Amino acid sequence: MINILSSILILAGVFFYLAGSIGLLRLPDLYSRLHALTKADNLGLGLLIAGVALQSQDLLIMLKLLLVWLSVLAASATSAHLIARQARRQETGS
Amino acid sequence: MNSAGLIVFDALLLLSIVGLAWASLATTDVRRSIILFMALGLVLAVAWGRLLAPDVALAEAAIGAGLSGALLLAAAHGQPSPLPPESTNAPRNHGAAGMGMVLRWAITLLCAALAGTLVWALLHAFSNPQHDMLPRAISANLAASGVSNPVTAVLLNFRAYDTLLELAVLLTAVLGTFALGQATPGYRPAGLVFDGLVRWLVPVLILTAGYLLWAGAHAPGGAFQAGATLAAAGVVLRLAGRTRIGLPVGFMLRMIMAAGVGVFLLVGLTLLLLGRPFLGYPPAWAGSLILMIETAAMFSIAATLLLAFLGGQPESTDVNAVANRQREEDPRC
Numbered sequence: 001m002i003n004i005l006s007s008i009l010i011l012a013g014v015f016f017y018l019a020g021s022i023g024l025l026r027l028p029d030l031y032s033r034l035h036a037l038t039k040a041d042n043l044g045l046g047l048l049i050a051g052v053a054l055q056s057q058d059l060l061i062m063l064k065l066l067l068v069w070l071s072v073l074a075a076s077a078t079s080a081h082l083i084a085r086q087a088r089r090q091e092t093g094s
Numbered sequence: 095m096n097s098a099g100l101i102v103f104d105a106l107l108l109l110s111i112v113g114l115a116w117a118s119l120a121t122t123d124v125r126r127s128i129i130l131f132m133a134l135g136l137v138l139a140v141a142w143g144r145l146l147a148p149d150v151a152l153a154e155a156a157i158g159a160g161l162s163g164a165l166l167l168a169a170a171h172g173q174p175s176p177l178p179p180e181s182t183n184a185p186r187n188h189g190a191a192g193m194g195m196v197l198r199w200a201i202t203l204l205c206a207a208l209a210g211t212l213v214w215a216l217l218h219a220f221s222n223p224q225h226d227m228l229p230r231a232i233s234a235n236l237a238a239s240g241v242s243n244p245v246t247a248v249l250l251n252f253r254a255y256d257t258l259l260e261l262a263v264l265l266t267a268v269l270g271t272f273a274l275g276q277a278t279p280g281y282r283p284a285g286l287v288f289d290g291l292v293r294w295l296v297p298v299l300i301l302t303a304g305y306l307l308w309a310g311a312h313a314p315g316g317a318f319q320a321g322a323t324l325a326a327a328g329v330v331l332r333l334a335g336r337t338r339i340g341l342p343v344g345f346m347l348r349m350i351m352a353a354g355v356g357v358f359l360l361v362g363l364t365l366l367l368l369g370r371p372f373l374g375y376p377p378a379w380a381g382s383l384i385l386m387i388e389t390a391a392m393f394s395i396a397a398t399l400l401l402a403f404l405g406g407q408p409e410s411t412d413v414n415a416v417a418n419r420q421r422e423e424d425p426r427c
Contacts, residue, residue: 071298078291085285 002054009051016044030087038080042073104144110137128166135159148314149245152306156322161399164329168403172278240380241311249316250384254373258362261354261391268351268398277406283335292334299327307392311381317354317388321395328400341400341408351401354394358387 023036049069053062114137118130135158142151219225232244232252239247249257284292303324310316331339341347361383362373370376375383401407 074291074295078287081287 002057006051006054009047009054013044013046013048013051016040016047020044031084034080034084038076042076045069045072107137107141107144111141124170125167128163128170131166132159132163135162149243149316149319152314152319153322156319156326157399160326161322161329161403164326165399165403168405172405238377238380240375240377240382240384243310243312243314243316245314246310246316246384246388250387251375251380254358254362257391258355258358258373261358261394264395264398265352265355268401271398271401271405272407274406277404277408280332280337280339281335284333288334292330292336296327296330299323299330303327303392303396307388308385310388311385317391318395320388321392322399324392324396325399325403328396329403332403339400339408341397343408347397347408350393350397352394354387354391357390361387 017040020037020040023040024033027033027036046069049065053065056062056065111134114130114134118127118134121127121130135154139151139155139159142148142154232248235252236242236244236247239251241247241250283289303320306315306323307317307320308315310320328339328341342350358373361375365374366372
């Protein structure tokens, strides 16, 4: 049961990664590429981590995995913001 | 674990290592090349993890991918952008291109020779019926080393000479950085979002460094990984435009730069005076001595990496000037 559930979560995570990567390659401009990359990959990583956490069956490891996800969320949201702001600054020339 | 799946994974890993390395070398855009190099470092860290070498994986991720990338990007940032080809006169350009070609081939040949030697040494070692002699000697003597992590036992006890000399190399490098004079002024102060990240990320990085240092005795970790993490905290502070990035100034900075080699030598010489071999720790004291050396080494490594990122001596050695500037920038002080 747990194996099936964690497989579904991991596969869903992989799907979002795939979608994010396709978005990164196919979308027309920097902002939408950034959007695809950070939104989809953050969700993908969350699902992936939920799936892996189910496999571990150990509360301490689950907490560590949760911490990994939260750190990546904060880091990727911040870097996306920084990249977008820099691009906007260059566009408006200020 | 499904072994066929693992073989596919390993093959993909190998392909991406070679592909990323090639892409990083083939591009003419310096910044693109650096970012590909950082990606290569991350994939290499995964490869080390697959080889069951988590210590090396940690070091590769922290130093190879993270800090080297930051160093290279900072160096590229300081470089003037190359002139477009049409603005330089043709013959000189040809000469430079020819030189570059010769250099590139020479480096390729040297790398190929090195790789060939490594493969030969590996095959030679494995064809030796006693190829597991060293691992067995390490496990047999692990109890007397003072730590239970075999990697730390080798680095800080059995082959402590090597680590001492590595720290001496780092000290030489940081002296070179010091010779460059004052570092360029830092970046502009970060906005709200980045500043919010810095406020909790830096304490977490410092805590992680302390954990890695302590864990090195019994699990993957140690002075190099901890020092790199501590340096990363300083790099984040500098990128966020802080004037204080955790480096002391003047005499204290010099002490921290020399601490790793100094404490190492002091321990070795004290043991010599007590009639033991150089760096031959008494087993009862080995654990404490290793922790002492690793703590000093962590601070030296962190200071060295951070000074390399600065690219010179910290801006102001005048504490009052720094405090004044901070007061002007931050009205809450």
